[in-house]
Amino acid sequence: MVADMSQVETQHGRTLELAHPYLLFLGDIAEPGYAKTAMGLRDWAGERCLAEYTLDGGRGVGLPRMAPAAASAAGARSLVIAVATPGGAIPAAWLPTLLEAIEAGLDLVAGMHAKLSDMPELVAAAARHGRRLVDVRTPPPGIPVASGRKRSGRRLLTVGTDCALGKKYTALAIARGLVARGVKADFRATGQTGIMIAGAGMPMDAVVADFAAGAAELLSPDNAPDHWDVIEGQGSLSHPAFAGVSLGLLHGSQPDVIVLCHDPTRAEVLGHPGYALPRLDEAIDLAVRLGARTNPAIRCAGVALNTSGLSEAEARKAIAEASAMVGAPAADPIRGGAEFEALLDAVLA
Amino acid sequence: MVADMSQVETQHGRTLELAHPYLLFLGDIAEPGYAKTAMGLRDWAGERCLAEYTLDGGRGVGLPRMAPAAASAAGARSLVIAVATPGGAIPAAWLPTLLEAIEAGLDLVAGMHAKLSDMPELVAAAARHGRRLVDVRTPPPGIPVASGRKRSGRRLLTVGTDCALGKKYTALAIARGLVARGVKADFRATGQTGIMIAGAGMPMDAVVADFAAGAAELLSPDNAPDHWDVIEGQGSLSHPAFAGVSLGLLHGSQPDVIVLCHDPTRAEVLGHPGYALPRLDEAIDLAVRLGARTNPAIRCAGVALNTSGLSEAEARKAIAEASAMVGAPAADPIRGGAEFEALLDAVLA
Numbered sequence: 001m002v003a004d005m006s007q008v009e010t011q012h013g014r015t016l017e018l019a020h021p022y023l024l025f026l027g028d029i030a031e032p033g034y035a036k037t038a039m040g041l042r043d044w045a046g047e048r049c050l051a052e053y054t055l056d057g058g059r060g061v062g063l064p065r066m067a068p069a070a071a072s073a074a075g076a077r078s079l080v081i082a083v084a085t086p087g088g089a090i091p092a093a094w095l096p097t098l099l100e101a102i103e104a105g106l107d108l109v110a111g112m113h114a115k116l117s118d119m120p121e122l123v124a125a126a127a128r129h130g131r132r133l134v135d136v137r138t139p140p141p142g143i144p145v146a147s148g149r150k151r152s153g154r155r156l157l158t159v160g161t162d163c164a165l166g167k168k169y170t171a172l173a174i175a176r177g178l179v180a181r182g183v184k185a186d187f188r189a190t191g192q193t194g195i196m197i198a199g200a201g202m203p204m205d206a207v208v209a210d211f212a213a214g215a216a217e218l219l220s221p222d223n224a225p226d227h228w229d230v231i232e233g234q235g236s237l238s239h240p241a242f243a244g245v246s247l248g249l250l251h252g253s254q255p256d257v258i259v260l261c262h263d264p265t266r267a268e269v270l271g272h273p274g275y276a277l278p279r280l281d282e283a284i285d286l287a288v289r290l291g292a293r294t295n296p297a298i299r300c301a302g303v304a305l306n307t308s309g310l311s312e313a314e315a316r317k318a319i320a321e322a323s324a325m326v327g328a329p330a331a332d333p334i335r336g337g338a339e340f341e342a343l344l345d346a347v348l349a
Numbered sequence: 350m351v352a353d354m355s356q357v358e359t360q361h362g363r364t365l366e367l368a369h370p371y372l373l374f375l376g377d378i379a380e381p382g383y384a385k386t387a388m389g390l391r392d393w394a395g396e397r398c399l400a401e402y403t404l405d406g407g408r409g410v411g412l413p414r415m416a417p418a419a420a421s422a423a424g425a426r427s428l429v430i431a432v433a434t435p436g437g438a439i440p441a442a443w444l445p446t447l448l449e450a451i452e453a454g455l456d457l458v459a460g461m462h463a464k465l466s467d468m469p470e471l472v473a474a475a476a477r478h479g480r481r482l483v484d485v486r487t488p489p490p491g492i493p494v495a496s497g498r499k500r501s502g503r504r505l506l507t508v509g510t511d512c513a514l515g516k517k518y519t520a521l522a523i524a525r526g527l528v529a530r531g532v533k534a535d536f537r538a539t540g541q542t543g544i545m546i547a548g549a550g551m552p553m554d555a556v557v558a559d560f561a562a563g564a565a566e567l568l569s570p571d572n573a574p575d576h577w578d579v580i581e582g583q584g585s586l587s588h589p590a591f592a593g594v595s596l597g598l599l600h601g602s603q604p605d606v607i608v609l610c611h612d613p614t615r616a617e618v619l620g621h622p623g624y625a626l627p628r629l630d631e632a633i634d635l636a637v638r639l640g641a642r643t644n645p646a647i648r649c650a651g652v653a654l655n656t657s658g659l660s661e662a663e664a665r666k667a668i669a670e671a672s673a674m675v676g677a678p679a680a681d682p683i684r685g686g687a688e689f690e691a692l693l694d695a696v697l698a
Contacts, residue, residue: 148589148621209561209594210554240497240643244597245558251592272497275642289635293624294589 013142013218018134018199019077019107021050023068027094028057029083035061037111037193038082044172045197050076055097068101078134080196081110088113098122102131111136111192136195139207139215146213146252148294153223156347157255158233158304159287161277162270163242165263166306166333167233168194173333174259175230177344185228188219190249194232204234204249205242212245216252231255237286238278239269247290254295257347258287260326263306264318280326301346302329362491362567367483367548368426368456370399372417376443377406378432384410386460386542387431393521394546399425404446417450427483429545430459437462447471451480460485460541485544488556488564495562495601497643502572504644505696506604507582507653508636510626511619512591514612515655515682516582517543522653522682523608524579526693534577537568539598543581553583553598554591561594565601578602582610586635587627588618596639603644606696609633609675612655613667629675650695651678 022045024038032039038061041049051066051074061082068079079101085091090098090112098108098116102125110116116133117123126133156174158167171187171194178185187194189201207215220229231253235242260283269275278286284300291298303322307315315332319339322330329346331339371394373387381388387410390398400415400423410431417428428450434440439447439461447457451474459465465482466472475482505523507516520536520543527534536543538550556564569578580602584591609632618624627635633649640647652671656664664681668688671679678695680688 146590148618148624205557205559207558208554209556209558209597210591212558212593213590238642240600241495241562242559243600243639243642244561244593244595246593247596248558248593251589269497275497286638290592293587293592 013144013214014140015200015202015219016134016136016140016195018109018196020048020199021076022048022078022080022109023066023071023076023101023106024049024052024061024063024082025079025097026052026054026058026060026083027081027085027091028055029085030057030059032059034084035059035082037084037196040193041080041082041196045199048199050074053097055093068097068106069104072104072106076106078107078109081108081112082196085112090114090116090119095119095121099125102126102129105129105131107132107134109134109136109196111196136192137203137206139203143207143211143218144214145211146217150295151217151220151222151254152225153227153229155220155229155231155253155255156257156259157231157250157253158261159246159250159258159283160233160236160261161238161280161283162236162263162266163239164270165261165266166304167261170259170261170304170333171230171232172197173340174344174347177340178228178230178347181344183228183348184224184226185230188229188231190219190232190234205245209244209248212248213252216249220253233261237290238283240272240275250287250291251294255291255298256295257299257301258291259301259304259343259347260284260287261304261306262322263309264322265309280322284326300326300328301349302326302331302343304343305330305332307332307335362493363489364549364551364568365483365485365489365544367458367545369397369548370425371397371427371429371458372415372420372425372450372455373398373401373410373412373431374428374446375401375403375407375409375432376430376434376440377404378434379406379408381408383433384408384431386433386545389542390429390431390545394548397548399423402446404442417446417453417455421453421455425455427456427458430457430461431545434461439463439465439468444468444470448474451475451478454478454480456481456483458483458485458545460545485541486552486555488552492556492560492567493563494560495566499644500566500569500571500603501574503575503577504569504580504602504604505577505606505608506580506599506602507610508595508599508607508632509582509585509610510587510629510632511585511612511615512588513619514610514615515653516610519608519610519653519682520579520581521546522689523693523696526689527577527579527696530693532577532697533573533575534579537578537580539568539581539583554594558593558597561597562601565598569602580604586639587632589621589624599636599640600643604640604647605644606648606650607636607640608650608653608692608696609636610653610655611671612658613671614658629671633675649675649677650698651675651680651692653692654679654681656681656684
């Protein structure tokens with residue numbers, strides 16, 4: 001459960017790095033609700049996704065179907081398990097395909113509850129063929145304690161009023177929006193799906209607490225002065241269980257700009273009844289106050305609302321209300337439009 | 350580096366628990382600066398310390414000298430490595446004594462950089478004799494995600510303007526002071542030395558970030574309404590590397606009362622030049638604002654100053670100034686006196 005301290009001090013820390021393009025594996029799972037990772041990869045990392053492969057009974061997400069050997073011959077470098085399963089286990093029926101992929105020269109990548117590295121057949125095959133088993137829930141070795149040193153380049157961090165309300169997709173949409181304007185920008189991933197989409201990253205929630213800010217520093221190293229790292233936020237500074245992760249990420253990211261993510265249909269912290277979500281202006285004030293410790297120039301560009309549960313008219317109203325409350329642009333990054341362009345303007349202001 | 354998630358969900362979480370009384374082992378180390386753990390145990394957990402044992406060239410801390418077999422016969426249940434070594438290694442020359450202790454029926458307890466469980470001879474001997482190897486830097490399995498549920502009983506947490514300025518000894522002194530007044534109180538340990546002193550605890554800095562607040566909840570479970578848990582703080586909410594640990598501990602502890610610990614001779618964060626320590630009133634305001642999320646009734650009783658680097662006159666002056674700045678009692682808990690009694694009054698107010 002604890003970092004191997006000898007590694008911590010002797011290795012040069014790096015983020016996780018995945019070999020691509022990917023073959024997405026969906027096993028025998030037909031339920032679309034379990035295929036969110038595959039859909040996220042298809043929509044946000046299309047250039048990294050060469051093909052998909054399903055077993056009997058499985059359902060794809062519309063990519064060309066290729067068996068591992070054919071995918072490898074076509075250039076694939078990793079098989080990514082891109083579905084969830086009930087309970088998070090890796091079904092035994094998938095093992096022949098996973099072994100086939102290793103034998104075809106592919107790394108295996110997974111972010112499930114069960115670890116690839118806990119399956120002896122896979123460990124032996126990977127060693128025999130010189131392939132990697134990458135569990136994206138497992139942090140890399142060598143994460144240092146944060147230095148607090150100011151780094152070159154510009155940084156944006158998405159923060160939230162809660163978990164699971166759009167911090168990843170907001171960061172992806174902002175990075176994409178900046179690139180569309182000709183601004184140099186990279187999405188920096190801090191969670192499992194984000195890491196698969198970016199092909200690299202740091203699973204912040206699994207880092208040992210003392211190294212959380214150091215892990216965030218590692219994730220967004222020095223860069224060109226006009227380059228933006230757009231960093232996927234985690235948790236919430238007001239979350240009764242996960243605020244420590246959020247604060248370590250905030251301090252280590254040293255963001256110049258934050259964007260507050262919120263779901264206007266949510267009143268309480270998910271899974272923690274009785275904990276009301278903070279007001280938008282209070283959440284911004286708290287994030288700016290805490291973030292100023294490692295970057296005194298931190299400012300909030302505006303609010304990203306997840307309006308997926310609202311009609312178009314309701315969404316427009318919620319966006320206008322949020323903007324009025326905080327005195328800054330608000331937008332749903334997935335709906336886009338003029339409000340989102342105004343939010344990007346505020347980021348770059 | 351990551352929690353074994355199967356353990357996390359299937360085991361009932363517990364803190365680390367050490368078997369006592371202890372035989373303190375100081376090896377062949379003569380430098381008193383390395384014996385701080387032994388001195389802390391002697392001074393704060395005298396009732397748990399049966400004897401000490403040194404090798405040729407070593408220096409004790411004034412307890413009766415006993416070899417492991419004799420200590421075991423006299424009732425000892427653990428040999429505690431109570432010295433540091435240069436680099437944190439366990440010297441090979443200590444191995445015969447450690448094996449002798451296992452054979453005599455003692456658990457081994459250590460909090461060094463090197464792990465007992467990485468020494469195959471010790472692992473084999475412990476298995477053979479049914480003894481435990483307890484690395485107090487390694488969190489126990491089964492730590493849950495925090496629930497945020499309000500627990501019965503009263504809680505005090507020491508918070509700080511920095512690391513390493515007296516949060517542990519302040520908590521110990523307050524717990525001792527409360528007990529001396531007939532108040533039910535327990536010291537709750539969150540670091541290596543504290544865990545050895547208390548005989549139980551949670552190494553907060555080594556817990557995986559997502560479980561930090563949950564670990565703090567585990568450390569101070571429901572208790573009698575008039576019972577106080579006096580919890581050892583870690584890090585600082587203003588620390589550029591460790592604030593996340595401090596916030597997880599604050600949220601999970603749900604303190605009714607905080608005491609701010611400070612060293613008036615320190616101007617910058619240790620090891621982080623350029624990071625000025627926060628003002629006392631700002632540090633209190635931030636801790637109360639953040640702590641109110643899980644305990645809206647949180648309040649600050651006052652300030653504990655570490656005046657070990659000051660003369661008596663200088664200390665009196667620093668204490669008076671701190672008290673005036675925050676409008677609450679200030680005291681050096683180690684010097685004690687009327688100021689410290691006033692601080693205890695404020696805790697119980």
